[in-house]
Amino acid sequence: MVYVLRSGLAHITTFDGRLRIPYHVEPPYLRYLQDGWTFGAAELVQKRHRWYLHVSVSKTAPDPVGDFDAVIGIDQGMRFLITASCGNQVMFIRGGKVKQTRLRYVRLRASLQRKGTRSAKRRLKAIGRRESRFMADVNHQIAKAVIRFAQTQGQRPLIVLEDLTGSNLSVRFRLKDQYWRMSWSFRQLADFIRYKAEEAGIAVMLVDPAGTSETCPKCGHCEPANRSRKRHEFRCKRCGYRCNDDLAASRVIAQKGLECLRQSQSA
Ligand SMILES: [Zn+2]
CATH class of the missing domain: 3.30.420 (Nucleotidyltransferase; domain 5)
Structure with missing residues (x-):
């Protein structure tokens, strides 16, 4: 299980108990930490000797009704x-x-x-x-x-x-x-x-x-x-x-x- 917290820590359940690991977010994605985005499922992926955290985020979009020109x-x-x-x-x-x-x-x-x-x-x-x-x-x-x-x-x-x-x-x-x-x-x-x-x-x-x-x-x-x-x-x-x-x-x-x-x- 992986829990990602906004505070910059990911809680990862391992066979040796729960680990708290800090994660780094690249600048273009920092905005997903704010204004109304909700974290969804997270997945830990290893790619060429590095670990990546894939986190889905969602936000309810306003209804596309109205004055489009x-x-x-x-x-x-x-x-x-x-x-x-x-x-x-x-x-x-x-x-x-x-x-x-x-x-x-x-x-x-x-x-x-x-x-x-x-x-x-x-x-x-x-x-x-x-x-x-x-x-x-x-x-x-x-x-x-x-x-x-x-x-x-x-x-x-x-x-x-x-x-x-x-x-x-x-x-x-x-x-x-x-x-x-x-x-x-x-x-x-x-x-x-x-x-x-x-x-x-x-x-x-x-x-x-x-x-x-x-x-x-x-x-x-x-x-x-x-x-x-x-x-x-x-x-x-x-x-x-x-x-x-x-x-x-x-x-x-x-x-x-x-x-x-x-x-x-x-x-
Ligand atoms: Zn026709």
């Missing part, structure tokens, strides 16, 4: 890692370079796995770490760009993201071997956007991704045939509305956010 829908995808839209303003962030780099890592890993020697295993680990650092760095940059985009859209913007927890992702990305790595980095990007938005005082709302990519942003008609993934095109079978498929999805996501706002206001 811009609602930004964010679609995450493979071709465009981000498609952000707010009315007629659109920002695409291409995934091509990232995809190439990741494929290089995939091939490298595969060849090392085939070798199976001890040094190959060591390299495999190092490569995994390098790949994680690369993806985290890319995700930080992208998240920053999303926040900048949101800030240019209004004084009080609302960012709407798809809720990618649980099984939602596997529905969207049937990638088999690459699935876990991809889903991990998709979620990381969504998390980074949320953290950075919170730091910038921007509200974030998560919406159900069901049907997002098949729904017409103009008339609301939902049908899988509306979307041609091959041509990257959205074309509504009912009203004929046409646009890039990721853009259509980001618009639908923004609308879902607006719909949630309306419901919470009328409730």
Whole structure:
């Protein structure tokens, strides 16, 4: 059992009784020791001869009701890692370079796995770490760009993201071997956007991704045939509305956010 106290001590139950061990908090995280944050579960982790304390913190966010002057829908995808839209303003962030780099890592890993020697295993680990650092760095940059985009859209913007927890992702990305790595980095990007938005005082709302990519942003008609993934095109079978498929999805996501706002206001 690990109990983390705000006083800077962690109480850890061991076979030799309870230990009281002081912990150090890096400056960017000091704010979690104050203003209304609650400590959740803690976990002691050993990594390369150092001990880390992973502590989850939570805070009840104010209800996202009220006077937003811009609602930004964010679609995450493979071709465009981000498609952000707010009315007629659109920002695409291409995934091509990232995809190439990741494929290089995939091939490298595969060849090392085939070798199976001890040094190959060591390299495999190092490569995994390098790949994680690369993806985290890319995700930080992208998240920053999303926040900048949101800030240019209004004084009080609302960012709407798809809720990618649980099984939602596997529905969207049937990638088999690459699935876990991809889903991990998709979620990381969504998390980074949320953290950075919170730091910038921007509200974030998560919406159900069901049907997002098949729904017409103009008339609301939902049908899988509306979307041609091959041509990257959205074309509504009912009203004929046409646009890039990721853009259509980001618009639908923004609308879902607006719909949630309306419901919470009328409730
Ligand atoms: Zn339509």
